[in-house]
Amino acid sequence: MFPECGGISDQTIADQTKVNGLVQTARNSVGCQWLAGGGILGPHFSFSWYRGSPIGRERKTEELTRTSVEDVNIEGHDGFIAYSDDPNLGISLCEIGIQFNDDFIEWSISFAQKPYPDACAVAKEVTRQSIVNAK
Amino acid sequence: MLAGVVAVLAATTLTVGCGRTVEGTAMKEGTSDVPRNDDSMKKYPNLLKECDVLTEDILAKTVGADPLDIQSTFVGAICRWQAANPAGLIDITRFWFEQGSLDNERKVAQNLNYQIESRRINGVDSIVLKTTDANGACGVVSDAAGVVGWWVNPQAPGIDACGMAVKLMELTLNTSS
Numbered sequence: 001m002f003p004e005c006g007g008i009s010d011q012t013i014a015d016q017t018k019v020n021g022l023v024q025t026a027r028n029s030v031g032c033q034w035l036a037g038g039g040i041l042g043p044h045f046s047f048s049w050y051r052g053s054p055i056g057r058e059r060k061t062e063e064l065t066r067t068s069v070e071d072v073n074i075e076g077h078d079g080f081i082a083y084s085d086d087p088n089l090g091i092s093l094c095e096i097g098i099q100f101n102d103d104f105i106e107w108s109i110s111f112a113q114k115p116y117p118d119a120c121a122v123a124k125e126v127t128r129q130s131i132v133n134a135k
Numbered sequence: 136m137l138a139g140v141v142a143v144l145a146a147t148t149l150t151v152g153c154g155r156t157v158e159g160t161a162m163k164e165g166t167s168d169v170p171r172n173d174d175s176m177k178k179y180p181n182l183l184k185e186c187d188v189l190t191e192d193i194l195a196k197t198v199g200a201d202p203l204d205i206q207s208t209f210v211g212a213i214c215r216w217q218a219a220n221p222a223g224l225i226d227i228t229r230f231w232f233e234q235g236s237l238d239n240e241r242k243v244a245q246n247l248n249y250q251i252e253s254r255r256i257n258g259v260d261s262i263v264l265k266t267t268d269a270n271g272a273c274g275v276v277s278d279a280a281g282v283v284g285w286w287v288n289p290q291a292p293g294i295d296a297c298g299m300a301v302k303l304m305e306l307t308l309n310t311s312s
Contacts, residue, residue: 001243053234058212093139
């Protein structure tokens, strides 16, 4: 069982992403979303918890669209890490999906302007904390 | 998956799809033995279709927004949109977990200390969920080929999120019957 938002607070998202003015625009049983100023123009950060949904389908969509998708293991759990390398922004988008039997969780980290911290490092850290927060 | 590159994916899929035969036997949705592993080589014919059960026009209208004021932000088995109701921005979440169950969704809601009300929507067993959110966030989950759910998260108070979520579910269950 994961707590809301994988147990990741607004403060942790702000600290990890270094983005000011983030607003939590969705908080519910399947995840949370944070947007700058509450609007869609700008960076997007989200946590999602899929219950009874195959991670393979999600991974497939990533493989069709992202620059790279590789296996990853975080805190002993397997999954994928995907990133996109934007010609102007660099690797500004990183998504990690981690499987838990029939479930999986996904963290999506997407920056909209430079400078920004390592997107995959942020994704890995919030994923790690979410797994630790699970009961 | 973040929705930013959906257009690119759609274009790619279209090109690849031209003149290509997909092997296999046609099966009714939900009858296949969906693998639990991450075998990404599997072909998923409904890839990305799941967010399109209701058109964005209908979504916008249901939450009191202009059809031009809605934008997809996330796609897959969980889809997200943001729509602009005159009273405030509204985040809409839809999910469809084909191997999920209403019982499991109820357990998760209990674990999150949500207010849970059982009801039938279009004759289908459902639960209406409320959080402690000051803006009245409300969700609806129904027992339909796994579970399907809608959440409405307003960014301002005074919006009938439960009414909107229930309406979205009624439309969804109409479409799939």
